[in-house]
Amino acid sequence: xxxxxxxxxxxxxxxxxxxxxxxxxxxxxxxxxxxxxxxxxxxxxxxxxxxxxxxxxxxxxxxxxxxxxxxxxxxxxxxxxxxxxxxxxxxxxxxxxxxxxxxxxxxxxxxxxxxxxxxxxxxxxxxxxxxxxxxxxxxxxxxxxxxxxxxxxxxxxxxxxxxxxxxxxxxxxxxxxxxxxxxxxxxxxxxxxxxxxxxxxxxxxxxxxxxxxxxxxxxxxxxxxxxxxxxxxxxxxxxxxxxxxxxxxxxxxxxxxxxxxxxxxxxxxxxxxxxxxxxxxxxxxxxxxxxxxxxxxxxxxxxxxxxxxxxxxxxxxxxxxxxxxxxxxxxxxxxxxxxxxxxxxxxxxxxxxxxxxxxxxxxxxxxxxxxxxxxx
Amino acid sequence: xxxxxxxxxxxxxxxxxxxxxxxxxxxxxxxxxxxxxxxxxxxxxxxxxxxxxxxxxxxxxxxxxxxxxxxxxxxxxxxxxxxxxxxxxxxxxxxxxxxxxxxxxxxxxxxxxxxxxxxxxxxxxxxxxxxxxxxxxxxxxxxxxxxxxxxxxxxxxxxxxxxxxxxxxxxxxxxxxxxxxxxxxxxxxxxxxxxxxxxxxxxxxxxxxxxxxxxxxxxxxxxxxxxxxxxxxxxxxxxxxxxxxxxxxxxxxxxxxxxxxxxxxxxxxxxxxxxxxxxxxxxxxxxxxxxxxxxxxxxxxxxxxxxxxxxxxxxxxxxxxxxxxxxxxxxxxxxxxxxxxxxxxxxxxxxxxxxxxxxxxxxxxxxxxxxxxxxx
DNA sequence: TACTCGCTGGAAAGCGCTTTCCAAATTTCC
DNA sequence: GGAAATTTGGAAAGCGCTTTCCAGCGAGTA
Numbered sequence: 001x002x003x004x005x006x007x008x009x010x011x012x013x014x015x016x017x018x019x020x021x022x023x024x025x026x027x028x029x030x031x032x033x034x035x036x037x038x039x040x041x042x043x044x045x046x047x048x049x050x051x052x053x054x055x056x057x058x059x060x061x062x063x064x065x066x067x068x069x070x071x072x073x074x075x076x077x078x079x080x081x082x083x084x085x086x087x088x089x090x091x092x093x094x095x096x097x098x099x100x101x102x103x104x105x106x107x108x109x110x111x112x113x114x115x116x117x118x119x120x121x122x123x124x125x126x127x128x129x130x131x132x133x134x135x136x137x138x139x140x141x142x143x144x145x146x147x148x149x150x151x152x153x154x155x156x157x158x159x160x161x162x163x164x165x166x167x168x169x170x171x172x173x174x175x176x177x178x179x180x181x182x183x184x185x186x187x188x189x190x191x192x193x194x195x196x197x198x199x200x201x202x203x204x205x206x207x208x209x210x211x212x213x214x215x216x217x218x219x220x221x222x223x224x225x226x227x228x229x230x231x232x233x234x235x236x237x238x239x240x241x242x243x244x245x246x247x248x249x250x251x252x253x254x255x256x257x258x259x260x261x262x263x264x265x266x267x268x269x270x271x272x273x274x275x276x277x278x279x280x281x282x283x284x285x286x287x288x289x290x291x292x293x294x295x296x297x298x299x300x301x302x303x304x305x306x307x308x309x310x311x312x313x314x315x316x317x318x319x320x321x322x323x324x325x326x327x328x329x330x331x332x333x334x335x336x337x338x339x340x341x342x343x344x345x346x347x348x349x350x351x352x353x354x355x356x357x358x359x360x361x362x363x364x365x366x367x368x369x370x371x372x373x374x375x376x
Numbered sequence: 377x378x379x380x381x382x383x384x385x386x387x388x389x390x391x392x393x394x395x396x397x398x399x400x401x402x403x404x405x406x407x408x409x410x411x412x413x414x415x416x417x418x419x420x421x422x423x424x425x426x427x428x429x430x431x432x433x434x435x436x437x438x439x440x441x442x443x444x445x446x447x448x449x450x451x452x453x454x455x456x457x458x459x460x461x462x463x464x465x466x467x468x469x470x471x472x473x474x475x476x477x478x479x480x481x482x483x484x485x486x487x488x489x490x491x492x493x494x495x496x497x498x499x500x501x502x503x504x505x506x507x508x509x510x511x512x513x514x515x516x517x518x519x520x521x522x523x524x525x526x527x528x529x530x531x532x533x534x535x536x537x538x539x540x541x542x543x544x545x546x547x548x549x550x551x552x553x554x555x556x557x558x559x560x561x562x563x564x565x566x567x568x569x570x571x572x573x574x575x576x577x578x579x580x581x582x583x584x585x586x587x588x589x590x591x592x593x594x595x596x597x598x599x600x601x602x603x604x605x606x607x608x609x610x611x612x613x614x615x616x617x618x619x620x621x622x623x624x625x626x627x628x629x630x631x632x633x634x635x636x637x638x639x640x641x642x643x644x645x646x647x648x649x650x651x652x653x654x655x656x657x658x659x660x661x662x663x664x665x666x667x668x669x670x671x672x673x674x675x676x677x678x679x680x681x682x683x684x685x686x687x688x689x690x691x692x693x694x695x696x697x698x699x700x701x702x703x704x705x706x707x708x709x710x711x712x713x714x715x716x717x718x719x720x721x722x723x724x725x726x727x728x729x730x731x732x733x734x735x736x737x738x739x740x741x742x743x744x745x746x747x748x749x750x751x752x
Numbered sequence: 753t754a755c756t757c758g759c760t761g762g763a764a765a766g767c768g769c770t771t772t773c774c775a776a777a778t779t780t781c782c
Numbered sequence: 783g784g785a786a787a788t789t790t791g792g793a794a795a796g797c798g799c800t801t802t803c804c805a806g807c808g809a810g811t812a
Contacts (some may be wrong), residue, residue: 022511022512022544069508069509069511069512070512071453071512071513071514072449072509072512072513073448073449073450073452073453073458073513073514074449074453076449077447077449077450077453082449084492087493091478092468092474092477092478092481093471093474093475093478093674095469095471095474098468098469098471098474099469101468101493101495102467102468102469102495105468105493105494105495106495106497109494109502114492114494114509115492115493115494116460116490116491116492116493117463117477117481117491117492117493118481118485118490118491119477119478119481119482121482126485132445133445133448133490135398135445136398136445136446136447136448137447137448137449138447138449168398241678272678276678298469299675299678302617302648302652302675302678302679303678303680304679304680
């Protein structure tokens with residue numbers, strides 16, 4: 001019943017390749033009349049050893065002729081490491097993550113690596129679960145976009161998952177400020193961005209400024225607040241559009257009339273909400289109230305008025321993070337020319353690398369001179 | 377440095393598992409004192425044969441105790457089929473695809489399947505390339521979101537790639553109308569949506585309506601145009617915001633004053649552009665000009681005025697498409713209750729299944745009664 | 753010329769899991 | 783009660799590739 005052993009036979013015509021497809025390395029080796037080992041060495045220059053000219057070319061040609069494509073699973077199994085990387089985001093729908101993902105995929109593609117993307121829908125358990133799966137399949141690494149939970153219980157287990165993964169050779173790098181993780185990270189200069197936002201408003205004569213903040217537990221938020229400095233009226237929201245609306249409405253109600261001449265929202269989603277709140281409260285933007293956002297998501301320019309906001313080079317950050325993950329060593333400086341700060345503690349097995357990206361304020365129509373500032 | 381490892385302390389001490397990680401089936405089998413085969417049969421009820429109570433429990437327990445996680449690569453290799461599916465989109469950044477991706481990932485997760493997401497950046501070559509890779513790694517299937525190229529040369533090769541993939545057992549399903557492919561598809565009722573849009577405008581008294589169309593080669597566009605019917609002034613654009621702006625500007629310039637009282641853009645991105653163009657042309661929306669979009673992307677409600685648009689259940693479509701891909705057979709009716717039309721040609725090896733999703737017009741602030749319609 | 757190296761190509765042992773084939777253990781039927 | 787039919791667990795042969803060892807060989811050294 002089992003006599004498909006015709007392999008060895010150099011069947012002249014009608015050589016039917018098994019329906020189930022793919023050309024294997026073995027076939028290539030046979031075609032090139034070399035051993036399996038040699039074919040492997042030629043086609044996947046990973047074993048440290050090269051094969052010289054003549055033979056190599058024969059193999060290449062054979063592979064070409066047969067249309068050989070290596071089987072990633074077999075490779076992963078034999079090497080105990082696959083060539084996929086995971087990209088874990090909160091929500092694919094959020095333009096913030098979409099921009100990062102685009103950059104990451106771009107970089108991954110350049111390296112012939114496939115990206116497994118997973119959305120956690122903000123469920124930290126899922127984040128841990130995915131990390132486990134990536135580990136189980138020997139993924140090359142994982143990109144963690146978005147701040148992790150700071151819930152002590154969960155963050156401990158997350159840290160365990162990361163540790164387990166890295167101990168087995170996986171690389172984990174974060175995009176955005178992560179509370180405590182001892183992993184590589186690519187972060188925007190939140191503090192400076194916030195500083196620029198405030199400076200911009202103050203230059204326009206604004207003195208009474210309200211802040212629609214994000215979850216106080218997030219390191220990202222802390223950094224932005226730090227950059228903002230003191231003396232502002234802050235209300236905490238949850239980084240969503242609705243949250244931004246409510247917080248802004250509250251702020252405006254608490255400071256009627258000219259009590260507040262400007263609002264800074266710690267992300268664009270909330271800024272959009274704030275804009276709506278201002279409209280509903282009868283404040284004209286920017287005449288009565290200036291509004292500044294954070295992130296510069298694509299839709300920011302389409303809001304009305306177009307939003308003045310702090311631009312984060314999200315796409316580049318995604319690219320860089322992936323490059324960091326894949327190359328292991330740091331490549332050239334990215335386009336934006338961030339300053340790379342390596343904290344190379346001698347004691348640590350692997351030093352943690354952090355790449356800072358500069359940010360820039362984009363001034364659009366939502367900010368203008370403060371009403372009473374003409375006198376300055 | 378990090379010692380939140382308290383949980384793991386219940387280990388009897390001593391027994392050091394190999395650093396390189398993963399528990400293998402073999403270990404589980406040993407622990408349960410059964411053969412490898414039995415362990416496999418218990419843990420992965422795929423072989424058609426079950427194992428009865430006592431033994432089965434012993435294996436389960438052992439697996440539990442050891443924290444066994446099966447190695448997807450080994451499994452894929454042995455089964456000649458992996459448990460990942462590919463999701464190929466044009467652009468992760470486009471909210472349209474993001475919504476679809478969210479749905480697809482949700483459904484995939486429910487099935488324990490991982491999603492490899494790839495963005496083609498609108499390069500059909502990349503689409504073909506990815507399909508090849510998915511094939512090479514025995515992916516369970518691929519979801520193609522967005523219309524394929526209609527360039528004959530490329531589309532032929534794409535069709536070949538699809539055929540090659542399906543011949544090896546991969547399932548390919550499309551989301552959105554695809555020109556010619558003989559594959560399963562999940563499509564929105566474009567025609568009806570367009571009809572609703574026009575009916576809405578006509579009910580408001582609009583008679584002179586302009587259309588900002590998308591690339592005429594796309595089947596999706598053809599369907600929408602068909603639903604719109606005749607007697608409209610149409611200008612073709614490229615589905616981008618900028619294209620929409622230009623097309624709308626042109627349309628408005630060609631029909632000054634009340635020459636046109638309404639505009640229908642064939643997607644929301646272009647509608648956003650049209651809104652901007654109207655503003656720049658000094659037309660008030662909706663007083664002087666009503667504008668209708670298509671898709672109902674998240675930002676539609678945030679435009680000003682909020683956009684009246686045809687809502688596509690993108691997320692559900694993504695979910696359904698993934699379900700179709702994974703289950704092979706059709707599950708229950710989706711939430712939205714689309715009418716499933718199976719074309720079960722007796723002669724075909726596999727019949728092509730198409731799931732239609734109904735769409736609905738969402739009326740917001742960008743449409744109002746036509747200026748001169750009061751007389752009706 | 754004899755002998756040790758440094759290279760290069762091939763044989764073969766896995767990587768972790770699935771699945772076919774077998775044989776032993778039951779069960780069923782006359 | 784014995785033979786045939788049916789289960790059920792295990793041994794083992796791969797899946798396609800990597801990589802360690804080994805043997806063969808021309809080159810360098812004494």
